[in-house]
Amino acid sequence: MERIIFHIDVNSAFLSWEAAYRMHVLGEKQDLRKIASAVGGDIKKRHGIILAKSIPAKKSGVRTGDTIADALKCCPGLVTIPPHYDLYERCSNAFIEILREFSPCVEQYSIDEAYCDMTGTELLFGAPLTAAYKLKDKIRDELGFTVNVGISSNKLLAKMAGDFKKPDLVHTLFPYEIEKKMWPLPVGDLLFVGHSTKHKLYNLGIYTIGDLAKTDLNILRAYFGKIGNVLYSFANGIDVSTVAAEAPPIKGYGNSSVIPFDVDRADVARMILLSLAETVCTRLRADSVIANVVAISIVDFAFHHSSHQLTLFAPTNITNEIHKAACQLLDELWDGRTPIRNLGIHTSKIVPATSVRQLNLFDTNNYEHLLAMDNTIDKIRDRYGRDSVMRAVFINNPIYHMSGGISIDKRKPDYGGGIIE
Numbered sequence: 515m516e517r518i519i520f521h522i523d524v525n526s527a528f529l530s531w532e533a534a535y536r537m538h539v540l541g542e543k544q545d546l547r548k549i550a551s552a553v554g555g556d557i558k559k560r561h562g563i564i565l566a567k568s569i570p571a572k573k574s575g576v577r578t579g580d581t582i583a584d585a586l587k588c589c590p591g592l593v594t595i596p597p598h599y600d601l602y603e604r605c606s607n608a609f610i611e612i613l614r615e616f617s618p619c620v621e622q623y624s625i626d627e628a629y630c631d632m633t634g635t636e637l638l639f640g641a642p643l644t645a646a647y648k649l650k651d652k653i654r655d656e657l658g659f660t661v662n663v664g665i666s667s668n669k670l671l672a673k674m675a676g677d678f679k680k681p682d683l684v685h686t687l688f689p690y691e692i693e694k695k696m697w698p699l700p701v702g703d704l705l706f707v708g709h710s711t712k713h714k715l716y717n718l719g720i721y722t723i724g725d726l727a728k729t730d731l732n733i734l735r736a737y738f739g740k741i742g743n744v745l746y747s748f749a750n751g752i753d754v755s756t757v758a759a760e761a762p763p764i765k766g767y768g769n770s771s772v773i774p775f776d777v778d779r780a781d782v783a784r785m786i787l788l789s790l791a792e793t794v795c796t797r798l799r800a801d802s803v804i805a806n807v808v809a810i811s812i813v814d815f816a817f818h819h820s821s822h823q824l825t826l827f828a829p830t831n832i833t834n835e836i837h838k839a840a841c842q843l844l845d846e847l848w849d850g851r852t853p854i855r856n857l858g859i860h861t862s863k864i865v866p867a868t869s870v871r872q873l874n875l876f877d878t879n880n881y882e883h884l885l886a887m888d889n890t891i892d893k894i895r896d897r898y899g900r901d902s903v904m905r906a907v908f909i910n911n912p913i914y915h916m917s918g919g920i921s922i923d924k925r926k927p928d929y930g931g932g933i934i935e
Contacts, residue, residue: 516633516667517631517633517667517668518631518632518633518635518642518665518667519629519630519631519632519633519665519666519667519668519669519671519672519757520617520629520630520632520642520645520646520649520663520664520665520672521623521627521628521629521663521664521666521669521672521673521675521676522609522613522627522628522629522630522649522650522661522662522663522664522676523626523627523661523662523664523676523677524609524626524627524659524660524661525659525660525661525662525680525681525682526547526566526567526568526569526681527566527602527605527606527625527626527659528553528565528566528597528602528626529546529547529551529552529553529566529567529568530547530566530659530660531601531602531605531659532546532553532595532598532601533545533546533547533659534605534657534658534659535601535605537658538658546568546593546595547568547569548568548570549568549570549593550568550570550571550574550576550589550591550592550593551567551568551570551571551592551593551594551595552564552565552566552567552568552571552576552585552592552593552594552595553565553566553567553594553595553596553597554582554585554594554595554596554597562581562582562583563579563580563581563582564576564577564578564579564580564581564582564585565578565597566578567585569681571585571589571592574588574589574592575588575589576588576589576592582594602625603625605657605659606625606626608657609626609628609653609657609661610622610628612649612652612653612656612657613628613630613649615652616630616632616635616639616645616648616649617630617631617632617635618759619631619757619759620757620759621757621758621759622761629669629672629673629757630649630757631756631757632645642665642686643665643684643686646663646665646684647684649661649663650662650663650682650684654682660681660682661682662676662677662678662680662681662682662683662684662685663676663683663684663685664676664677664678664684664685664686664687665684665685665686665687665688666686666687666688666689667688667689668751668752668753668754668755669753669755669756669757670705670748670751670752670753670755671687671688671689671692671696671751671753672687673705674687674696674703674704674705675687675695677703678695687751689751692727692750692751693724696723696724696751697722697723697724697727697749698722698723698724699722699723700721700722700723701715701716701720701721701722701723701725701726701749703723704723704726704745704748704749705748706744706748707745711738711741711745714737714738715745718733718737723749724749726745726746726749727746727749727750729746731743731746734746763864764801764803764864765862765864766805766860766861766862766864767794767797767798767803767805767860767861767864768794768809768858768859768860768861769790769793769794769858769859769917770790770811770856770857770858770859771786771789771790771856771857771858771917772855772856773786773854773855773856773857776815776853776854776855777853777854777855777857778850778851778853778854780844780845780848780850782913783844783848783854783857784837784841784844785907785908785911785913786857786913786917787810787837787840787841787844787857787859788833788837788905788907789908789913789914789915789916789917790840790857790858790859790917791833791836791837791840791859792833792915792916792917793916793917794836794859794860794861795831795832795833795836795888796833796892796895796916798831798861798864799831799867799888799889799892800892802866802867802868803831803864803865803866803867804829804830804831804864804865804866804867804869805826805829805830805831805836805861805862805863805864806825806826806829806862806863806864806865807823807824807825807826807861807862807863808823808824808826808836808839808840808843808859808860808861809821809822809823809824809843809859809860809861809862810822810823810840810843810844810847810857810858810859810860811856811857811858811860812847812848812854812856812857812858813854813855813856814852814853814854814855815852815853815854815855816852817855818852820847821847821860822843822846822847823843823860823862824839824842824843825863826839827872827874827877828871828872828874829863829865829869829871830871830881831867831885831888832881832884832885832888833888834884835881835884836859836861840859891903900916901915904916
């Protein structure tokens with residue numbers, strides 16, 4: 515039996531979800547998808563990036579990843595709205611739930627993309643095209659936003675098909691259609707071919723996916739090493755990966771924070787690291803894992819990146835321990851003179867929390883007590899909210915006590931009538 519794989523991608527996800535909510539819940543008349551509009555951050559807080567744009571905005575030259583300032587140069591009448599991630603998470607969950615009605619094997623690829631293994635579902639939903647239209651229309655009718663569905667016999671080709679003409683469409687790209695539908699496309703359209711690889715291929719005289727598919731594999735190996743095998747296989751539509759309903763174990767936990775002011779004092783930097791350690795360690799404890807390696811990353815005011823890491827004496831998920839290690843790394847990495855714009859904490863070599871802790875005769879810390887305290891704080895925050903308990907140092911402090919990731923103002927949608935819970 516030939517495998518049937520669907521790739522489902524929400525059209526302009528953040529913008530579509532904003533538009534659907536505003537029209538169907540708030541009763542607004544204007545559809546953001548039909549005007550030049552975009553979802554972007556707050557330029558005053560250095561988050562001025564376009565995250566999603568409408569088709570009219572795209573036609574005006576607005577691109578995802580542009581700064582708001584650049585986008586406004588291309589499209590002076592661009593309507594920009596701030597992101598609201600709690601809303602997007604709810605929309606994404608509803609989207610995935612509908613997919614699970616159609617397939618027992620759903621792999622969520624990102625917040626707005628997923629794969630479905632539809633093999634053997636013909637008796638339930640009909641032929642692949644019929645099933646795809648049923649799925650697409652159900653999402654549009656019940657949730658108020660549109661998706662593209664790509665159909666093929668493997669994930670790579672389904673993904674490529676899903677990226678064909680948008681919005682609200684179904685496309686197929688089976689192996690027998692590759693030469694006609696995929697090979698004429700620019701080589702930069704091939705999955706995982708980035709800007710640098712594209713220009714290296716151009717230097718070899720390879721401009722289309724078809725050119726790449728017909729290139730001698732030995733030449734690709736000579737220029738790209740092992741990646742040459744991947745490029746050749748993908749250009750020929752070869753992909754042996756399967757749809758994985760269960761996500762693989764997380765290999766590392768981390769968080770970073772873009773700071774709305776330049777940090778030039780060590781005590782302030784340590785406080786920001788403490789707030790990051792709070793969020794990272796909360797996630798480690800929630801997943802019942804501990805980390806062997808701690809690293810910090812720094813981006814200075816001139817956008818120079820640097821990082822440093824150390825291996826802990828014993829793996830941990832205790833906030834005080836991770837923070838202490840991060841501060842040690844800060845002292846070793848930062849000269850104290852170059853203002854910091856972004857700080858991050860990252861952990862790796864993750865193992866289950868059931869692992870036995872190695873004892874140190876010269877360490878007098880009561881780790882059982884510290885872990886019990888952290889677990890108690892986690893339970894209180896789970897029940898009463900993350901702001902119900904905070905360290906005294908953060909009271910009346912401009913630094914939020916659990917920094918990094920998505921700030922509270924971007925998580926909770928506020929459309930003028932108060933926060934939407």
